[in-house]
Amino acid sequence: MRENLIRKHYWFSGRVQGVGFRYRACYIASSLGVTGWVRNNWDDRVEMEAQGSRELLAQMVEMLGRQRFIEIEGIEERVIPVEIESGFYSR
Numbered sequence: 001m002r003e004n005l006i007r008k009h010y011w012f013s014g015r016v017q018g019v020g021f022r023y024r025a026c027y028i029a030s031s032l033g034v035t036g037w038v039r040n041n042w043d044d045r046v047e048m049e050a051q052g053s054r055e056l057l058a059q060m061v062e063m064l065g066r067q068r069f070i071e072i073e074g075i076e077e078r079v080i081p082v083e084i085e086s087g088f089y090s091r
């Protein structure tokens with residue numbers, strides 16, 4: 001599995017703060033076995049680093065977009081180096 005791991009840095013914009021985005025991200029990531037972190041940014045976006053297979057990361061983003069009250073209008077993402085970590089948490 002280690003060779004299939006990728007890590008992505010995301011910035012989500014839209015209605016993503018004050019709607020349970022970080023809580024839902026932690027729940028979804030943990031249920032999928034994705035590691036990383038999520039936090040609110042000062043510019044009303046949510047920033048996240050997530051690590052897992054390409055398929056699991058795509059599934060996580062799709063599931064976040066289907067959550068009640070969350071309205072993702074834009075996603076910026078880039079692939080970054082894989083890190084050694086366990087768990088997914090809110091900063």
